[in-house]
Amino acid sequence: MGKFILKKCLMIIPMLFIISVLVFFAIRMTKADPVSWLIPADVVVSEENMEALRARYGLDAPLYVQYFRWIGNILRGDFGKSIVGGTSVATIIARSLPATFELAFGALIISSVIGITLGVLSAIHQNGPVDYIGRFIAVLGTSMPQFFFGIIMIQIFAIKLGWLPIGGRTDPSVVTFWDRAKYLILPTLTMSIAMISTLLKYSRNSMLEVLNKDYIKTARMKGISEKRVYITHALRNALRPVMVIIIFRLPLLIGGSVVIESVFSWPGISTQIVGATTSGDYPVIMVTTLLIAATILVSSVLLDIITALLDPRVRLGKE
Amino acid sequence: MDENIILRVRKLNTSFKTEDGVIPIVKDVDFDVKRGTILAVVGESGCGKSVTMNSVCRLLGKNAQIEAEAIDYMQQEEDGSVHPVHMKDLTNTSKEMRALRGKEISMIFQDPMSSLNPVYKVGRQVMEALLQHQKMSKQEAMAQVIEMFKKLGIPDPENRVNNYPFEFSGGMKQRVVIAIAMINNPQLLIADEPTTALDVTIQAQIMELMVRLKEEQQKTIILITHNMGLVAETADEVAVMYMGRVVESGTADQIFAYPAHPYTDALMRSVPVLGAMEDGKELATIPGQTPNPKDVTDGCEFANRCDKCMDCCKTGLVGNHEVEPGHFVRCHLFDGKGVRS
Structure with a gap:
């Protein structure tokens, strides 16, 4: 290994x-x-x-x-200087990348947990109430544009209720973890919604397919509990195709969250890329592009490792 | 009730809810399985043999509706006393049902390629069944698994338990599946076309294994098959199914000596016999096709393919008639309405 x-x-x-x-x-x-x-x-x-x-x-x-x-x-660690502002590219990245990572990983974790759980429950209770709710969320999440959902969220939770800030990442009064976290909630949630619905659909279908396999019958015929059938026997097999979706969302979340970043005035890397492109700031463009390429490569390695861990046929080189 | 009977099924009806409405697949099926014998359930693909057995073990999906007058399993305790378990009252996932699965009743499925979980080591998969029903340490359980592999003729069992299913051949996989089924020493083994997916030499080995289980350990086996050759070699009793009904049942000797139902007769005639065919003679086939279950309406299901079909066959239910002691046939030829040809 x-x-x-x-x-x-x-x-x-x-x-x-x-x-x-x-x-x-x-x-x-x-x-x-x-x-x-x-x-x-x-x-x-x-x-x-x-x-x-x-x-x-x-x-x-x-x-x-x-x-x-x-x-x-x-x-040698010198990424060059922006030809527009003269700031070093390293500084620009150091300033915006953590913000993007924060958002991307937050969204990835939230959507994976919620999406897979709902998908699995939908599959187990196929055609039951849970399944209908799940399918409704799936349709809603895929059909509603992110910026629209973001604006609705801001309207409700920031403007009407005043519970959460409208946008930005931090303010001078930030002290506790909650002070920081409240800035994260709305953008992460908005970013997650589309992915929750995608993951829900994929994990539901994958789980339904696996539950029809003969080895599930073999497992049931051993007399083991349904919980064990679902978790030990079905889920591990159902996760493989779902993992592909999750991992390859990562570069997309990092490089392609312009909409979210502008709706919530989040100082992330996508904003930098768009700015650099419109002003022809080639040193910034080149390094950020390279960075996204690197994320894609790392993601695919990560996917290979996870797949190998999940499936011995890959690990032992028979596929 | 007769103590020699291990499983008694009466008026089993299974239907599936589909977009075209509720379609009956198994209709009024009755059968008894005698302890220590092999019952062969024979019929074409789609005749409801597997659905019947999956109904008994409650392995069908949520769209299946199972109704029965009785599905009784006679559980034998260690002191020899026997008490019935009324399986028709149990739900798919109830504790009582799960206590029977693997421990009392086991099943071997058709395709060994797909009946093992691809991501777990085979030893672990067999051990899981053992640990579910018996209190013992993992070491003890693994020792028993290795012992079982040895008994089933899997070479080098100490190392093979640590292999994954994809590292096994089809025949060896089926032995692992049998090991899962046998590890808790169940009394009733349901083998759903256990050799269909295997090549002929492996087929013979697996069947030999089954017969040995019956003879050496007095196991009861229900063998689902469409292979008449296998039936002739191994079965004690035979039930022939067509379109969800048992059309003929009796001992293997009775049925092979005197196939009474026109369908059974046609099945027997369509078995190729090596060397016994006259030159240039074509193998008999059954004309027509098995109808789609949703198109079956009234009368005998076999009527439209039967060469002895009479007017009375096209409407109403056909009764079950005992043509000789223990030999039942569901056909109008034997109820006086028509004349036996």
Whole structure:
């Protein structure tokens, strides 16, 4: 098992390297001259000054030299500077990534627990009241846009009831854990709702499929309790496809939560990516893209490990 | 009640709720299983043999409706006394039902490829059944599992208990399934087409194992099959089912000597016999197809495929007639309405 994990982890390195090449050249292929972004549209700058500016940012060297310079710096821990504000990219990431992680992991945990539990209960009580409630939640969660749900939540819990803050991540008066946590509740919940319904559907279907398998009959015929049939025999088999959904939601939660971040004015990384893209801040774009690629790779390794733990056929290399 | 009977089923009716309404699958099924014998339940696919047994063990889904006049299991205590358990009054998941499963009645399923949980070691899966019904440590239980593997002819049992199902061949998997069924030493073993998914040589080994269980340990076995050859070799009693009804029942000798029901007769004639076929002669088949259970209306279910069909067969219920002691046939040919051909 240790060897299996090590092998999977080592595979990340060459893949990240390839992705870094793609990211770098793709952005530079767009032909958008980074220097032109620096100059206000109504200012006339001489060609010499432009060249000087280019030389200053190292943009006059051949592309491959620039690439190795960039990747070399990254390996040394220097992610470069934003060409818009001059802040180092490392600082931007250090400021926004924890906020994003907070939200993403919170949503992931909440939606996994609620989604799987409801899905399993729906499957066990198929066509019963629990199942109908579950199916209603599933339809609601998938069909309601996130921003709409977020606005409703703000309207009810922040404006009408005044229980929770409208947005933001923290304020100067923050002391206790609850002070911080109350900022998290609404955005996490909003982020979770769509995923709860997806997970509910998947775990319900997966569980129903497993419950029809012959080995469930074998298990029942041993005389064991229904609880044991469901948890020991069915759930572990039903979880495998559900795990794929959960794990591959992670990069999406990290890179794609622009809507949530703007509805709740949450200072996360998606906002930074959107800002950098519109202002052509290529050092920020490149590093954040690389970061999301890394999240996807780590997620897929994580998925391999979890799958192997759940299923001996994968662990022992028969599939 | 006769002490020799281990399972008595009277007027078992099982139907399924579907989108097309309630469809009866098992109709008025009666049978007795004698202690220490093999009863073969024979019939084409879809005739309700498996549903009958799954109804007895309460393994059907929520859309199944099971009604019966009696499903009585005669439980024999260690001192030899016998008392009946009225299984028709038990719910699917009741304690009493679970106490019977595995301990008194066991089942072997058709496809060994899918009847073991793929994610657990086989030893653990057998042990689970043992620990459910008997108080002992895991070490003691594992020792018993290894012992059982040895008895069932699984080579190298000490190491094999730590393998996963996918590391076993089909025949070996079926032995593990049998080990699960046998580990608590139950009195009644229901084998639902135990050899259908296996190749012929393995088939013979598994059947030999079953016959040995009956002869050496006086187990009772209900063998569900559509293989007439197997029935001839192993069964003591036979019940032939068609479209959810038992159409003929009796001892194996009676039925093979004198297949009274036209369906049984047709079944026997459609068994290929190696070397006994005349050159160029075609194997007899039963004309037509088994009807869809939801289309069956009135009269004898076999009427539209029967070469001896009479007018009276097309309406009303057909009674059960004893053509010789212990040999029952559900056919108008024997009730005087029609003349036996």
